[in-house]
Amino acid sequence: MSSPVQLPYKTILPIDRQSATAVYLQIVHHVINAIQRGFLSGGQQLPGTRAMSLLLEVHRKTVVAAYEELDAQGWITSRPNKGSFIKPVAHNRRTKKLDMQQLTEYPATTGFHFKRSNILDVPEELPGLPLRVTDGQPDYRLSPTDQLARYYTAALRRKVNRKHLGYNTLPGNVFFKTQLSNFLNSTRGLHITPRNILVTRGVEMGMYVSARTLINPGDTILVGNPGYYTANMTFQQSGARLKTIPVDQDGISVEAVERICKKQAVRMLYLTPHHHYPTTATLSAQRRVALLKLSATYGFIILEDDYEYDFHYQSSPILPLASADTEGMVVYLGSFGKTLAPGFRAGFLVAPASLIDEMEKVQAIIDRQGDTIMEQVLGELIAEGEIHRHLKKVQKIYHERRNHFCKMLSTELGDSVSFTTPPGGLAVWTQWKQGMNLLRMSKACAAQGLQLPRFLLYQTRELSAMRLGFGNFTLAEASNVLMQLKTAAASEIAL
Structure with a gap:
């Protein structure tokens, strides 16, 4: 057994004087780390408190406090007149060769196999460019931060809103969903109630929940070419087979959609009709009517991503397909990310109530609580007309x-x-x-x-x-x- 003073304890237990963590806790954490990684073995004696204080150049009381904490947590045992010893650890039967890189760095790779997917790979960005x-x-510099700060402060101070800090029995903030349904009805020509809304953390979450709820492996999904890479990756990750549809200056080709529908079953058509991603083309009125008819005839879902509805310069915005859907075939996605700022993660999904009920089950797994305080603030921004003024x-x-x-x-x-x-x-x-x-x-x-x-x-x-x-x-x-x-x-x- 090594003498308690032969190991380089000053190296094993480095002290950072600038850290906000108390010195005695730094010692505790480093000792636990060394035990768990096998550098200190069960039964090994630690230097006495006086010797350790000299080695680490700290006050003896600091070492005493560290040893007491280690003893309380069950990592060491203190024997009167004999010293402090590392308690045996099941996986640590012998002391490993000291490797300071292993001791001070988190493992770069796992010790187990896991499934990898290149579907979700996105090219890395170059950091530091101006x-x-x-x-x-x-x-984001145009975000109404003063109004947001004022509304957040007011919302947090109101006692009635403290209930939003706990777990919710209902999915989403009811006040927000009421205001949002009114807002969407007046700006997008919809005819919905709060029962038709799923509140999300942005369009991407709505897309993911839609894919998990509506797509089975092997389903055929139609997407534009060129199209939106994030949506394509989400659908492929759910096991869908993508078929691309040409896009021209009037949007996606209705004729190409119909040709495919005549040959095989199609589960879903993904659209960004207001401004097609990436070409910015607006889907013509004639094609909108035709696609709704095709959807009803062949039974495919239209997933309408209206990510840029609020910004139209040459005329009034084009009403979404969801506003003319009478058969319940359209699932409508939107968000306030571009309206306010990308960091303001508030999105929504609109669909028939029967589908919303099922989607809420899926969403509860990944976002049970949501952000009900933010929803309260956004609801008040809508109710007070601040959103319209900002837009x-x-x-x-x-x-x-x-x-x-x-x-x-x-x-x-x-x-x-x-x-x-x-x-x-x-x-x-x-x-x-x-x-x-x-x-x-x-x-x-x-x-x-x-x-x-x-x-x-x-x-x-x-x-x-x-x-x-x-x-x-x-x-x-x-x-x-x-x-x-x-x-x-x-x-x-x-x-």
Whole structure:
């Protein structure tokens, strides 16, 4: 048995004087860590409190407190006139060779096998670059933080709202669902009650719950081409087989949908009809009517993702398919993430009450409690008209940013790129000269401090395109971004 003072205890039990954790607790945690990882074995004697205090350069009372805590937790036993000893641990029969890297770092890999999935892989982003192009995210700097802070403070101070801090017997905040149903009825032409709403943490959760509830392995799901990678990954993870449908300037092809339905059973059609992702095309009125008829005829679900309903610049927003659904075939997704800020995780799913009941069971597994205080605040923002005032304000800002972004695209990159000014939303679909290597352009942008993520790039033999978000840039930032893109495009053309 090693002498209690032969081990490098100062190395095994490092003390961080700047840490907020008390020194005696640091000693306790390090000793437990060393026992669990096999560096201190059962029966091994620890140095006496005086000797350990000298080794660690701490007060003896600190070591006494640490030993008492270790004894109380059952890691060591103190014997009068003999010392303190490590209690035997079942898996730790012999002392391991001291490896400080193992002692101070969390394991890099598991000691067991687990199922891996490349379906959910997303290209890594480059950290630390000052500017980043998004796929159409809003500018969180425009978020009404003062109003939110005021409403949060008021909501937390009201005694009647303290019930929301406990577990809820009902799914979601009833007040919020009531206000939300009124809001959706007045802005989207729906005819719903709170019974038709599932409150989610954003569109992605609604998508996931829909997939878990509605899709079985082997089901055929129709999606646009090009389409939304997150939705495609979610459906594939549920075991669905995807079939892609062409998209043009009027949205998804109804004829292609009907051809597939005549040949095989289709479980679901996923749509972003207001502004198709990624091309921003708006589904025409004629195609909306035709798709609803096809859905009723062939029995497939329409999962309508209306992620950008609140931003339309050239006319009033187009009412969703859900507003004209009389057969109960449409499941409608939306969120306040773009309205307020991406970090404000409040979304919703609208469907017939019978389906909502089943979806609530699935959601309860991953989000039993939700965020009822946030829902209370959002309900009050709707009731007081703050949401409408905020939307009116940012609508003007984003409209100006779209016009500036498209004007600069035309004047500075007109020889390299073609595009149609989007009627709404926070992004522009740009098509580049065939043969241009978009990945190489992305790397050239990174060298200038501009991140152009890979998931924005759509490059095949027939297509060279990017979805470029403008909403999160001021006019000056947008000018900077586009000039860097111009430089990258010029270097690519020169090759």
